Amino acid sequence: MSIPDLATLHALGAAQQPTYPDSAAVDSAVAKLRTLPPLVFAGECDELKDKIAAVSRGEAFLLQGGDCAETFAGVTADNVRNKLRVLLQMAVVLTYAASVPVVKVGRLAGQYAKPRSSDLETRDGVTLPAYRGDAVNGFDFTPEARVPDPQRLVDVYNSSAATLNLIRAFVTGGYADLRQVHTWNTDFVKESPVGQRYEAVASEIERALTFMSAIGADPVEFHRVDFHSSHEALVLEYEHAMTRIDSRTQMPYDVSGHMVWIGERTRQLDQAHVELLSHIRNPIGVKLGPTTSPDDALALASRLNPLNEPGRLTFITRFGAGRIRDGLPDLVEKVTAEGVEVAWVCDPMHGNTFEASSGYKTRRFDDVIDEVQGFFDVHRSLGTWPGGLHVELTGDDVTECVGGGEDLLEVDLGNRYESVCDPRLNRVQSLELAFLVAEMLRKA
Numbered sequence: 001m002s003i004p005d006l007a008t009l010h011a012l013g014a015a016q017q018p019t020y021p022d023s024a025a026v027d028s029a030v031a032k033l034r035t036l037p038p039l040v041f042a043g044e045c046d047e048l049k050d051k052i053a054a055v056s057r058g059e060a061f062l063l064q065g066g067d068c069a070e071t072f073a074g075v076t077a078d079n080v081r082n083k084l085r086v087l088l089q090m091a092v093v094l095t096y097a098a099s100v101p102v103v104k105v106g107r108l109a110g111q112y113a114k115p116r117s118s119d120l121e122t123r124d125g126v127t128l129p130a131y132r133g134d135a136v137n138g139f140d141f142t143p144e145a146r147v148p149d150p151q152r153l154v155d156v157y158n159s160s161a162a163t164l165n166l167i168r169a170f171v172t173g174g175y176a177d178l179r180q181v182h183t184w185n186t187d188f189v190k191e192s193p194v195g196q197r198y199e200a201v202a203s204e205i206e207r208a209l210t211f212m213s214a215i216g217a218d219p220v221e222f223h224r225v226d227f228h229s230s231h232e233a234l235v236l237e238y239e240h241a242m243t244r245i246d247s248r249t250q251m252p253y254d255v256s257g258h259m260v261w262i263g264e265r266t267r268q269l270d271q272a273h274v275e276l277l278s279h280i281r282n283p284i285g286v287k288l289g290p291t292t293s294p295d296d297a298l299a300l301a302s303r304l305n306p307l308n309e310p311g312r313l314t315f316i317t318r319f320g321a322g323r324i325r326d327g328l329p330d331l332v333e334k335v336t337a338e339g340v341e342v343a344w345v346c347d348p349m350h351g352n353t354f355e356a357s358s359g360y361k362t363r364r365f366d367d368v369i370d371e372v373q374g375f376f377d378v379h380r381s382l383g384t385w386p387g388g389l390h391v392e393l394t395g396d397d398v399t400e401c402v403g404g405g406e407d408l409l410e411v412d413l414g415n416r417y418e419s420v421c422d423p424r425l426n427r428v429q430s431l432e433l434a435f436l437v438a439e440m441l442r443k444a
C-alpha cells in the first residue's frame with residue numbers, strides 16, 4: 001500500500017501551508033526527515049486505536065491536552081514535566097471520581113504548526129507574515145524571523161524526539177507511579193482549594209494502594225501509565241516525510257505521533273489533508289466547528305474510515321458555549337443514526353476565544369465549563385457517550401484564561417501571558433476543570 005506523493009497532494013489544494021521561498025531547501029529538509037527513525041512505533045498507534053475504540057463503546061474517557069503551540073525554547077525538563085504532571089493529576093481525578101478508565105494523550109512532541117485566520121499580522125502600522133508556529137517561522141516580529149524556513153521541520157523532529165524521550169522516561173521510570181500521587185501536587189497548586197481537594201483524593205488512593213499491597217497485589221499498572229502523543233497534522237512536508245510503511249503490516253503510518261488530527265480549517269473533503277490522512281493507519285481526529293453539517297461529518301467519516309473501524313476516528317467538536325446546545329444534537333443524532341463508529345470528544349477552547357480590552361486573546365473559564373456541560377447534556381439526552389475532553393493547558397501558573405477559582409481578571413492577563421498562540425488553562429484551572437468534569441462523568 002502506498003501513499004500519494006507530495007506534488008499530487010499539493011495539486012489537490014492544501015490550505016494553511018507555508019510559502020517557502022527556496023524550494024531546494026524544502027527538498028533537502030524533506031530528504032533529511034525521510035532518513036530519520038520513527039518517533040513512535042506503528043504498534044503503539046494500534047494500541048491507542050484499541051483504547052479509542054473503548055472510548056467509542058462508552059467504556060473509557062479520552063483526556064487530550066497540552067499547549068496550543070509548543071515552542072523549541074519550551075523543550076526543557078521542567079516544562080515537559082509540568083505538562084505531564086498536570087495531565088496525570090487530571091487523569092487521577094477523572095479515573096478515581098468517575099471510575100472510568102482514562103486514555104491519556106498529550107498535545108505534545110509535535111504540536112508546532114499553527115493554522116491562522118489571517119496570513120498577515122499588523123502591529124503599529126507594520127505588516128508581516130503571520131507566525132505559523134515554530135515549525136514554520138519565528139515568533140519575533142521582524143521580517144527575517146517571519147520568513148518560512150524548512151530547516152525548522154528538522155528542528156520539529158529533534159524537539160519532538162527530545163520531548164518524547166523524556167515523557168517515555170517519566171511514564172515508565174517511576175515518576176508516574178501511582179504511589180507518587182501526592183508528590184505531583186507540589187508548590188503553588190497544593191495551597192489552593194482545588195489542591196487541597198486533590199490531596200484528599202490522593203490520600204484515599206494511597207490508602208487503597210496500601211491495602212492492595214497488604215494483600216499482596218502489586219500490578220504493573222500501579223507503577224507506570226500509558227501515555228500517547230498527538231498533534232495537528234498540518235504541514236504536508238513534515239507529515240508526508242514521517243509517513244512510513246510498517247514492516248509488520250505493510251501499511252502506512254504517520255510515525256511523527258501516535259494520533260494526528262485535521263484542524264477545522266483544513267478538513268475540506270477533496271483536499272490534501274483529508275487525502276493524506278485517509279491513507280495512514282493511525283487513529284485520527286477531525287475538529288468540527290459550529291458550521292459542520294451532518295452531511296459534512298458523514299462524508300468525512302466515509303472518506304477517513306470507510307471500513308467503519310472502531311477507534312480509527314474521533315470527532316472533536318468545538319462549537320462554543322453559546323452554540324453547542326443548539327448545534328450539536330442534530331450532528332450527533334444523524335451520525336449515530338447512520339451507524340458510524342466514532343469517539344465524540346469536546347474541545348471547549350476553540351469556540352470560546354475573545355480579545356480582552358487589553359488586547360490579549362483569552363477565554364473565560366466559565367465558558368469552557370459551560371461548553372463541556374452542554375456537551376454532556378446533549379450526549380445524555382441522545383443516549384450517546386460523551387467520550388472525552390480536548391484542552392489547551394499548561395503545567396505552569398500562567399495568566400491566559402480569565403476566571404476559575406482564583407478568579408483571574410482581564411487586568412491580570414499581562415502578569416504571566418506566555419502562550420505564543422491561544423490562551424491555555426493554568427494548572428489550578430486545569431485541576432478545577434478535572435473535578436467538574438469528573439462530577440459530570442459520574443452522572444453520565
Ligand code: PEP
Pocket residue numbers: 068115232262263264265287288318350422
Ligand atoms: C487548535 O487546536 O489549536 C486549533 C487551531 O483548533 P481548530 O482547528 O479547532 O481551530
Ligand code: MN
Pocket residue numbers: 068069350392421422
Ligand atoms: Mn489553539
